Amino acid sequence: MGSRQVTSWQDRNITVAGLGVSGISAARALAGLGAVVTVVDGGDSEGHRARAAELEAAGISVRLNDAETLPEGTELVVTSPGWKPDGPLFLAAAKAGVDVVGDVEIAWQLRETGAQRRAAASGEPRREPAPWLAITGTNGKTTTTQMLASILKAAGLKTAAVGNIGTPIIDVVTGEEEYDVLAVELSSYQLHWAPSVRAHSAAVLNLAPDHLDWHGSMEAYAxxxxxxxxxxxxxxxxxAADPATEKLVEEADVEEGCRAIGFTLGAPGPSMLGVVDGILVDRAFVENRQKxxxxLAHVDDVNPPAPHNIANALAAAALARAFGVEPRAVRDGLRDFxxxxxxxxxxxxxxxxxYVDDSKATNTHAAEASLAAFEPVVWIAGGLAKGATFDELVQRSAKRLRGAVLIGADRALIAEALARHAPEVPVTDLDRTDTGAMLAAVREAARLAEPGDTVLLAPACASxxxxxxxxxxxxxxxDAVRELATGSAADTA
Known part of the structure; x- marks a missing residue:
C-alpha cells in the first residue's frame, strides 16, 4: 500500500488535523510550498487560540471547536498521529475519496524538496536525502533511537534523533542542516499513516498488547x-526472544538482498548480535559469520545495564552496523549515551x-522488563490500565517481589492479579488517586523494604x-524519595 505522491503542492487544498507540534509543523511546511492549508482541531482553549492566531498571521486558516467536518474542497488530509482512524473526519474523507496521511508521510515526500533547497542555498551539488534508520516496538523505542544517534555521532556522522521524539521530522528534512543519516523513532500511529516510507534498515524491538482501543485488535497493531x-x-x-517480530520480517516486502538480522541476550548465531561472557558481539556484519x-562493547558500557536495555543497545548496534559503522563507534556511542x-x-x-524511577513503564510489557532488572523489589504500581490485564505480568514477576504498594484508579486490577498469583506477597492498597499519594506510597514501600532491596516505580499504567x-x-x-532521605538523615543526626 502506498500514498499518492504529490508532485506539486502549489494551490493544493490541504486539511491538517490537529493543532499540536506535528500539525503546526506540517501546516507551516505545506503553506510554505504554496498549499492552501486549513487546520482543524476540536479544542478551543486559550492555548489553542494563541496557536491559531500565529498560524493565521502566516496565512493559514484554522477552525477550532470542530474536528469532525471535512472542509469543502479538501484534496488531502494530514493527521496528527494520535487521531483515531475511525473518526468522523476520516470517514468523511474516505467517502469523498480523499487520502489521509500523517506528518511522517509528508516528511518522506518532502525529502527531495529539502535536498534541492539546501543545494540551491549553498551553491553546492545536490546531495541525496539522508537515509532513515527506523525503530519501533511496544517499549524501548526512544531509548534505542537515542542510543543509535549516539553511536552514529561517535562514528563522525551528522545525525539527529527524530520522528516520535525531538524536532518535528518535517522540519528536519526540509531544514537548512545537511544530515548523513537520521535515527527515526516511529510509533504504531505514525506507521499507520505513513504507507510510502522506505527505510535503509529498521528494527521492531518487541510486540505486546498496547493501544488496542486505537488499532482495534492485536493483529492490526502488529x-x-x-x-x-x-x-x-x-x-x-x-x-530473537519475540517470535512475533521475526514473523513481521518474514511477511515484509523488502528490496532484493535485504537481510534479516536478529538480536539476543544469549550467544548469537550467524546473522545475529548477542552477548558472550559480558561482551556484546556481532556475527552479522563480519566476514565469514559462520565462524x-x-x-562491539562490554555490558557495562550500557547505561543502565538492565537486560531490556542491553537488548535496546544490541538493536541500535545492529542498525548502526547495517549502515557501515565501525565497532569502536558502537562502544563509544553506548558509553556516551x-x-x-x-x-x-x-x-x-x-x-x-x-529507589529507582521507571515512571515511563506505562504498560505491562515495560513494567515486566523493569522488574526483571532487580531483585528483591518493592513495587509501586497503578494508574489507568487502558484495558490491560495484569495476570501474566504478576505470574512472571512474583518471585522478585518483596511487596507491592498500589495507587491510582485501576489499582484493584493489579491487586486482584497479585491475590491470584502471588498471595504470599504483602500488598498495601492506598486507596488514593490524589497527587499526594506518591509520598505515602514511598513511605509505605520503605516500610516493606529491607537493606539490599530496590523500591521500583514501574506503574504498568498510564498516569x-x-x-x-x-x-x-x-x-x-x-521528590518523595528526597523527602524520605531528609527525614532519615534527621532521624540519625
Missing part, C-alpha cells in the same frame, strides 16, 4: 508495526534501599488519573 520493514534495503532487525564474531529521565533512573539510596503525564509522576516519586 500489522502497523510491521510496516516499518516495507521496502527496507539493507537490514530488517528483529528480537567469526566481532566484539545518557538515558532520559524516568527510564529506570536511579534516584537515591536510603537506609540501604535503592493521567493522578498526574499530567508520566514525567510529573516520576518527579513526584523523586
Amino acid at each position: 500489522a502497523d508495526k510491521g510496516r516499518i520493514y516495507e521496502g527496507n534495503t539493507v537490514a530488517c532487525v528483529y528480537n 567469526n564474531a566481532q566484539e 545518557r538515558p532520559d529521565a524516568h527510564r529506570v533512573a536511579y534516584v537515591d539510596e536510603v537506609d540501604g534501599v535503592r 493521567m488519573d493522578m498526574f499530567a503525564n508520566y514525567n510529573k509522576r516520576g518527579d513526584a516519586f523523586a
